[in-house]
Amino acid sequence: MAADSLAGVGTADDLALPPRAVGRSRRGVGDRVYRGLILASVWLVLALAGGLLLALGWESWAAIRTFGLRFLITSHWDPVAGEFGALPFIYGTLVSSLLALLIAVPLSLGAAIFLAELAPSWVRPPVAFLIEMLAAVPSVVYGLWGIFVLVPWLRDWVQPALARTLGFLPLFQGPPYGIGMLAAGLILAIMIVPYITSVSREVLLAVPGSQREAALGLGATRWETTRIAVLRYGRSGLIGAILLGLGRALGETMAVTMVIGNRPEVALSLFAPGYTMASVLANEFTEATSDLYVSALVEIGLLLLVVTVAVNGLARLLVWSVGGPARGGRA
């Protein structure tokens, strides 16, 4: 192992050791430059993040000043008249994400429990690998599959069937377009499942073995062990995993834009077309012709940023509470 780590280091000559190796001040020019570069990088990252917030705030100021809180609760989106209410997008984002959670959470938690606790050990690596590959599929590819496979399936099979059986509910009324909130929710569910599954799995794996052993020692079956010892202990982490999935769903753009129908209206039915905050940005940003229009769109971007940051922040706290921090770089 030590040999491995030294593999790239090189020989003593490469390192150009100074002739006298003892008792010199190490704050030479090289060090100062180095420290300078490091601090510059750190501050650059902070500046970029700060700049992002500033730029969004600045651009959206005109809309914030004109509409105030009305922006969040009116659903009149009229570029011609200069009236902008973002309720349909907020509604669409929330509904599609919640629908996605409803579908994804049972499946993801089930799969995570399976992988962490109940599966035979030869099954775990390949299945875990497949799930991680699912997370790597680009959004536009999901959208492509959505348009040509999922939507026709919904339009020709699922929606008519739902209308026949559950059509008395306002949730399933209206013509079966195929395109719409249901399609968006389904695609989002498929997209967030790998995230919730892998983080939940890690949370479950982080639960100390002693908990399981105690339960088993008392005569619990495998499921009972899982339920009593592991799930209860890791509960907050699992909630965190779910919130991480929510965070992803809220910000998802391309796949949703391709199947949601692009209609800025609040409708109760899942069959109806809708619009999300990310989709309206993707569709209308390059062509908003008036300053107020651009400002309103940037304000939506700012809202999206604030909401996803809050959800993700909360999620991380919860996940860390089980496994400890420094789990960076991935989900």
Next chain:
Amino acid sequence: MSPAGRRLVSTSVSALTCGAAVLVVCPLLLISGFLLYQGVSAINVDFFLHLPKPVGEVGGGVANAIVGSLIMIGLAVLIGLPVGILGGVYLAESRDRRLPWVLRFVADVMNGVPSIVFGIFAYTVVVLPMRRFSALAGGFALGLILIPIVLRTSEEMVRLVPSALREAGLGLGLPEWKVSLRIVIPAARAGIITGVMVAVARIAGETAPLLFTALGNRFWHQGLDQPIAALPLQIYAYAIAPYDDWHRQAWAGALVLITLVFLASLAARLATRGRIVAR
């Protein structure tokens, strides 16, 4: 409940969760299957070597989109890699109390920002001042996504380097910067490259931030300060168009994209196998 009953419940739940796992894996197989089935027919040498044809004409390829994507990924890596690695080294080695915490928090927050928001930012700070859409703007937006990923994975990888190495270097009288650059970072190199590949796999598929930055180009790029084509953009444009030939090309493009992304992810995982020390 009787012991037999409890065992039955346990087995049933095992079966249910197994079913859940199967359902979870299904979409991947479905999607890959469709991509292969639909896309393979459009994949030929032309597809990789030629430019897109005018509307309605059959044939042509996505050569410029593939090159465009590679260029912008290269730009993103060039911008993001040094910043990310140095930031990661800082997080791993600094003994300060507040600044590292802030940086870590900011990086994690940036990880969760929807990529379209980065696109808006890049439009405001690169496209508008430059008065044009460009590969640089696209690369910048992708770089913003790449930086937090590289930063956190670099931190993790540098932490894993045994402190004995650092101490040995310092003990030999080397200045700190040499210790970091010539000993610590090379030792963490494999892990850092892995992190970069994970980030590259992620940005290769990003479409939203490129909508307002790279714009797209039906020809070969003419310089980094000009609009440029990108594979995900081309797939999107073709997918929502009505022409069947374009649909076929969209599937083929998606197949190529997903293959690249998978290969990068796979390489990243293989590289870390056996190199991570248990904590």
Next chain:
Amino acid sequence: MTKRWWIVPILLLAMATLGRPGAADAQMLMNGAGATFPYPIYSKWFEEYIKIDPEVRFNYQSIGSGGGIRQITERTVDFGASDGPMTDEQLKKAPAELFHIPTVMGAVVATYNLPGNPQLAFTGEVLADIFLGKITKWNDLRIKALNPSATLPDQTIVVVHRSDGSGTTYIWVDYLCKISPEWEKEVGRGTSVKWPVGLGGKGNEGVAGQVKNAPGSLGYVELAYAITNKLPAARIKNPAGKLVEPTIESTTAAAAGAVKNMPDDFRVSLTNAPGADAYPIASFTWLLVYKDQPNESKGKALVKFLWWAIHDGQRHPAALLYAPLPAPVVKQIEAKIKQITFSGKPLLAAQ
């Protein structure tokens, strides 16, 4: 290899900035963006023009007329394109004077997806009421009255409109405003309106794609998009009372009246035009260029292209079902192109 990994991205970038496959010397790249309405003919033109002037490449991105107007106003592109003329307000917002240069004429058609692909006819009033959500089913009596011999299913009409800022939308709603006072009051005209009903598709391509995929849908697209996708184009009753099919001839007939009184800035509406054979939903489409060009060589290339487009280029539109510009209009445009300058000097040398 991993020791000097950074060589790879640097090499890629060097390749990117310096070398390009297929071209020995640098070509000038002109960037334009805007309407999807004329995209088929523009993409044909830009491909053909490479043979005329191999030194220049025109890169056109069809992002919708709204996008064209916005990007040319912000000067992020060299020229814009729109089929909805810019409003006085939008022109005032531009940093300098913008010209509308008409290039071709086209027709916006009502296209639909019904089993058996019947050839349907509509009146403006019926279309307005469908898009207002007042007529919801295909077998509505009013549609039946216009199409007695067609089998119309008892199915909801899936209305498809544009989700992006669109000149095609402008032409469509401009027509509906002239026909239906209720539409004018409720919705109005613009490149992006508040649609009472319907799904949104992105670009002419998106709407055509939606209509093609979903049975029972009705949308509006430029004629070329309907034909190349084998979608039907409805006949519409014009002000003279005749049911007219959208063709090159009926589009040209729509321009006849406007040609006599063409305003100097070419911002004219051709919808609901008088004339026995005129198709009521036709329009010019314009390229948006600055009167005073910021860059001399680019400006020269641009005016050269514009000159070609209104003369030799007019051979191509017919094959794609766009109507070529009427001769008197071409003369007027010639005069306008000669007014395009760089630093005060006209760019077009006497041709």
